[in-house]
Amino acid sequence: MGLHEVAFFGVDLQGKILRQVTGRGPDSGEGGLRFTVHGTVAGLAFQRVDMVTEPDRTGRRNLRRWWVPITDGVERLGVLRADTAGRRRDGPPSAACPGVDGGAAAEQTLPQ
Secondary structure, three states, X not given: OOOEEEEEEEEOOOOOEEEEOOOOOOOOOOOOOEXXXXXXXXXXXXXXXXXXXXXXXXXXXXXXXXXXXXXXXXXXXXXXXXXXXXXXXXXXXXXEOOOOHHHOOOXXXXXX
């Protein structure tokens, strides 16, 4: 199983925004994406401290997107995003997030 589009999103000090760590710029987030903690699939994984998946919404690559919380003990640091090849018919069931549009809720990116 290969991983595609792997990225780390660290949470801000207020716990409201997940920012992609790119390693560029003075704050290491230049050119990266931002997601709100409330109302996004990435934020759901962060809040629940549980892995959440969502299907590929483009339908072009047959990938499944995984959001995995990153912690240091009990402290929540952010989430890891990774895409994998879509689930095989005999594979395990997905951990899609109930109550968030069947796991395919649109992410809310914030302006830089």
